[in-house]
Amino acid sequence: MKEKPAIQEFIKGLWDENPVLVQLLGLCPTLAVTVSAENGLAMGVAATFVLVCSSFLVSLLRNVIPNQVRIASYIVIIATFVTIADRFLAAYTPEISKSLGPFIPLIIVNCMILGRQEAFASKNKLGRSLLDALGMGAGFTLALLVLSSVREVLGSGTWFGMDIMWASFSTWKVMSLPPGAFLTLGCMIAAANWINRRRQT
Amino acid sequence: MNLIVVFISAALINNFVLSQFLGICPFVGVSKKMDSAFSMGIAVTFVMVIAAMVTWLIYYLVLVPFNLEILEYVSFILVIASLVQLVEMFIRKVSKPLYDALGIFLPLITTNCAILGLALYAILNEYNFLQTLAYAVGAGAGFTLALVIMAGIREELELVEVPRAFKGAAITMVIAGSLALAFMGFAGLI
Incomplete structure (x- = not known):
């Protein structure tokens, strides 16, 4: 296997293998929490935290975990970090924690996180796994941020809670629903497809 | 709150796929063909009902008496993962045709957020045991319904010319959006 420059592992998550737009992983939280940009950002950061921590641990333990029970082990590792993230959010940002509701615990079954453990962290060295996790997390957060910004601006005329649209702008109620x-x-997704095809030709 | 209300609200008004956004991955992945969509729906409903009962019992009989609520997530996901494994072995032993129909979908169900979501919501809404059961059956029925409708539309879609950029997942999302819009019509039902 030829060695790619390590930074490549980070960059690919941002666009080429963006978890949401290209790989279509982790769609449930993507759709559910993106009513406001604040929620989208919080979810992105929480998922990135869990992803990076679990990649770290899985990569460290990759030669210890028996192959037959690897999925179960990954899930336990992920669930542990999700519990930490959940308690942390509940303690320091109770409002966000409340509005995200059960979607914080549902990070456990976010296929993006489990997918990265199975496809990358379990086979690669610590440094690369961390970069990969950071890149994927950043790509996920970015996609969430764009989606939630569009929905918040059109749906309630605000961005991060600030009024930014003109006074006579009537909100598109359907966007918040x-x-x-x-x-x-x-x-x-269509826009991402279109841009990618443009770049290829 | 009686059981029928819980059932209908889980199946139609708060449809798991179209208004709670749970189980989107299988919804996009296995909704290409009608019969596989139906099998997947049945498999999910089956696991949902069992998982909801077991997690309810664990939460109220083990975690609450011992003040271990913090282990809720870890224990739930472990229970669900092992349950799926058990169900798979059980079906393989008991009914070969059923196993052939559901076989490949069962392992996928572990990471289906609808199952864990159902268990968490049942605790969050403080349902009693029977309500949890009705909730699970309703959510499963709603999931199957959404999946089958989607598969029906996508089978027709094969014959239509879709703009190139929208092919695949993008058009599925747009259709899901229109379906969600239609399902919002159920909101005044109760």
Whole structure:
């Protein structure tokens, strides 16, 4: 296997293998929590924290964990860090913790995190796994931030709680409701496809 | 709150896929063909009902008496993972045709957030045991319904010319959006 420069592991998560737009992983929290930019950012950061910590541990233990029970071990590791993140958010940012609700514990079954452990951290050295996790987390956060910004600006005329639209702007109620999430994400995936094809030709 | 209300609200009004965004991955992944969508729906419902009962019992009989609520997530996910394994072995032993129909979907269910989400919501809403059961059956029915409708639409979609950039996941999301819009019509039901 030829060695790629390590920084490549970080960069690929941002666009080429963006977990949300290209790999379509971790869609449930993506759609559910992105009513406001603040929530989207919080979810992105929480998921990145869990991803980086579990990649760290899985990569360290990759030669210790028996192959047959690896998935179960990964899930326990992930669940532990999610519990930490959940308690932390509940203690320091109770409002965000409340509005994210059960979607914090649901980070455990976010297929993006388990997918990275299985596909990358269990096979690669510590440094690379950390870079990979950071890149994927950043890509995830970025996609969430864009999606939630679009929904918040159009749906309630605000961004991070600040009024930014003109006074006569009438809000698109549907954007804050579930259908808006599906529609916006569909358009974002289409835009990503379009840009990628443009770059190839 | 009676059981029928819990059932209907889980199946239609708060449909797991279209308004709670749980189980999106299988919803996008296995909704290409009608029969596999239906099998997946049944498999998920099956695991949901068992998992909801077991996690409820564990929460109220083990975790609460010993003040171990902090272990909620870890224990739930372990229970679900091992449960899926058990169910898989059980079905393989008991009914070969059923195993062939559901076989490949069962391992996928462990990471289906609808299962864990159901267990967490049942605790969050403080349902009693029977309500949890009705909730699980309703959520499973709603999941199957959404999956089958989606598969029906996607089978038709094969024949339509979709703009190139929208092919695949993008158009699925847009359709899911219109379905979610339609399901919002159920909101006044109760």
